[in-house]
Amino acid sequence: MFDKLFEPIQIRGMELRNRVVMSAMGTHESAESEDGKSVTDKLIAYHVARVKGGNGLNTIEVTSVDAPSAPFGFLSIAEDKYIAGFKKLNDAVHEAGGKTCIQLWQGGLAVASDQTAQILVPNDLPLSPQYTVPAITNERLLDIIDKFGQAAKRAVEAGFDCLEFHCAHNYLPHSMLSGGINHRSDEWGGSFENRKKFPLECIKSIRANMPIDMPLFMRVDCHDDMLDGGLTIEEVIEFCKDAKECGVDVLNISRGNILTAATLYEVAPVDIENGFNVEDAARIRKETGMLTMPCGRINTPEFAEKILEDDKADLVVMARAQLADANFCNKARAGKVNQIRYCIGCNQGCYDSFCASLYNPAIKHITCMRNPGLLEEDTLGLKPGSASKKVVILGGGIAGMEAALDLKETGNTPILFEKSESLGGQFLLAGAISAKKDFKNAVDKMILDVQESGIEVHLNTVVTKEMLEEIKPDALIVAIGSSPFVLPIEGSEKAIVAHDVLSEKVEVLGENVVIIGGGLVGFETAEFLAARQKKVTVLEMKEKALQDLGPLRQITAQFAMAQMPITIETSATVEKIDDHAVVASGKEYPYDSVIMAVGSKANDTSMYTDLGIPTYIVGDCKKAGIALDAFKDAYHAVLEINK
Structure with a gap:
């Protein structure tokens, strides 16, 4: 071939x-x-x-x-x-x-x-x-x-x-x-x-x-x-x-x-x-x-x-x-x-x-989202443990799937539970815009890998303490992700969350859209809507937008926004959402639809911390952040389980 x-x-x-x-x-x-x-x-x-x-x-x-x-x-x-x-x-x-x-x-x-x-x-x-x-x-x-x-x-x-x-x-x-x-x-x-x-x-x-x-x-x-x-x-x-x-x-x-x-x-x-x-x-x-x-x-x-x-x-x-x-x-x-x-x-x-x-001594060398063992081939390479273990994984996003695949590769028996009807989690949203098709391809392939590997998967399932007592796993990996954060301001109920826009769960009405939040999700939502002939205004409270992107992706994001009907307003602290306008730093921004894209908060994992089972919290439910950290968390959890 x-x-x-x-x-x-x-x-x-x-x-x-x-x-x-x-x-x-x-x-x-x-x-x-x-x-x-x-x-x-x-x-x-x-x-x-x-x-x-x-x-x-x-x-x-x-x-x-x-x-x-x-x-x-x-x-x-x-x-x-x-x-x-x-x-x-x-x-x-x-x-x-x-x-x-x-x-x-x-x-x-x-x-x-x-x-x-x-x-x-x-x-x-x-x-x-x-x-x-x-x-x-x-x-x-x-x-x-x-x-x-x-x-x-x-x-x-x-x-x-x-x-x-x-x-x-x-x-x-x-x-x-x-x-x-x-x-x-x-x-x-x-x-x-x-x-x-x-x-x-x-x-x-x-x-x-x-x-x-x-x-x-x-x-x-x-x-x-x-x-x-x-x-x-x-x-x-x-x-x-x-x-x-x-x-x-x-x-x-x-x-x-x-x-x-x-x-x-x-x-x-x-x-x-x-x-x-x-x-x-x-x-x-x-x-x-x-x-x-x-x-x-x-x-x-x-x-x-x-x-x-x-x-x-x-x-x-x-x-x-x-x-x-x-x-x-x-x-x-x-x-x-x-x-x-x-x-x-x-x-x-x-x-x-x-x-x-170059400036942070704590970062020893490069790594890779898809390969957290990079440059640690002899020290942190995936190897089978001394005995095969039954491991329950809660959450079918990228962290959960990474853990399941790594466990399977190293001779263990992972059992994956996902409360929704499909695997992939929020990473699917990362591929919503056409320029990031490689992201979508990656998560689609992970889903296929999980299916073809013979990993036991349960969709539409919320795991209870009683279920864990019946399964008797040797370890538990909690990868239940994060949820969109909504600003506690007057009129917040009028906003829809960016995740629902990118997943096309909701329809964005009208031509003029105001997005609250100028980070990665806000940018991708703006690009997603601009490609659908919406006029988008992004409100960012910081002095600069896109600060949660890496330096090169910031450049490409700025290029993309310059070529689309997108306006970015920085130093714009949102005060309230009226019936027809978002009020930020004393200025009104009229809207037909308003979208909240101000980050995510880790989902509560406290119910899993005292079950008498070795438990590993990974991904966004540990700390809402970037995909690199989610893969790394899952990989290191498997290394610990295989010890």
Whole structure:
């Protein structure tokens, strides 16, 4: 199955067993090493798990080539002392049957998360009225070129099968290449010929320190978004042709820069279409004649296979897909696609957690909503317990279903009770808008998994103490979720709750709709109604709306709202709901329908806390929050039960 995807490919002296590439993804796991920049055993286990899962090429995350600009929490190969750690990683991956690539990186402005790291930028960059980062000097540019070569030499000694030069995402090589960023007037700036010089010299330096039969990859933006004077695809094609002459073999086609909202394309959330780089990659491939692989929300084997069948690429980047499921490739190759846990582009565990980890020491590394054991493969991997246990689960939302599936996988007997007529809970509402179809697909698939696994399910059932006494479970998992919160204000009975709108249990009358609450649910309700030709006003009491979304989803939400008949009023504290208007901060907002979207409150679980049964409270009934936490709660409850 998926013959193209799992066809071997020869690149110089390296043969890959298939066309699937796990591209570099920052994990922040190196922060747990002695100096905060080294390989750890957890990082090795993480890569080995994906090799054993069938992946073709593992790319090690962005790795600093220059010591003064190497930030904490990112890997470094800027000194000889790092060779041994990478050799240990490579030996483990090779023993498991895989191949490795290291992404050689100079982070430019992105290293600013570490105040001790030197920021290198093409031009003077004011960061505050008191401080301006000076432009990189000519001497330092030459030094960095040499550092790329030295890093390549160390990577070869460490046993990597190929190398990748990072020339995208606003890092120094991309910044020097782009006319939207590089405004120098010396030999390194101005004309495109001058701007190409630095990255091409870096490539030459790397290639000079590699064996002739070792492949060199390059990550490059297909064009610049939202940057005046930025790279066009025509310029990128010209540059890639020059890079080919300098020794680059494979192009890893990406997009994004951290200077503008285009940063959302680097780790694109669910709101961005699947495979958004594929057509540009196909054009670059055709016009350069180079081996090419697109990245960007390619999360199913069917889609990846079609890209290859349509002759639009030579390899396919499937990165977050393998965070969600380390065995993605093996399952796909065996045709067990229904067993794959698919990435849904929520960004909660990967990008959002990575950003938070830079400033919150309590967050050790990235995780994944669909795979709470990510980067804990050896320490917190799901394993059968010493004995099979009968476990009653109350609640058939995502937390309850996750617990049931994990219990079944580890040899237990889960019995799932849901008081409503169907499984899925509030997560079904998350897929109500078309842009989030991956959310709906995920919960639909979980429901199918529960059904096909043979798990005992009871719908329309409220479990009593007497029923539990009769069943005699070994453990109880309570996942009864949360309920919409209604503001205790005058006229609140005139409002309908957002959950009933998204589930289409109620009809929203009239053209003008006022939504109270500008968080995630309020936004999704606004988008849902705007798509149905309603004029929507969102009232948010805080100074900013959408604060419960991650940074990239905030960007896509703002874009969506700007293109729809949606008005957002912030610092608007709702006082009352009259017969025809919502009164907020002294101003009236007329309505035909008014909707309450001010969050949820955890359902009461006190009745289950003193039954003499080991009991685990998980998901929204523990604390109303994000789906990432619900999956994590359920996963850890199963780990405890299996002890």
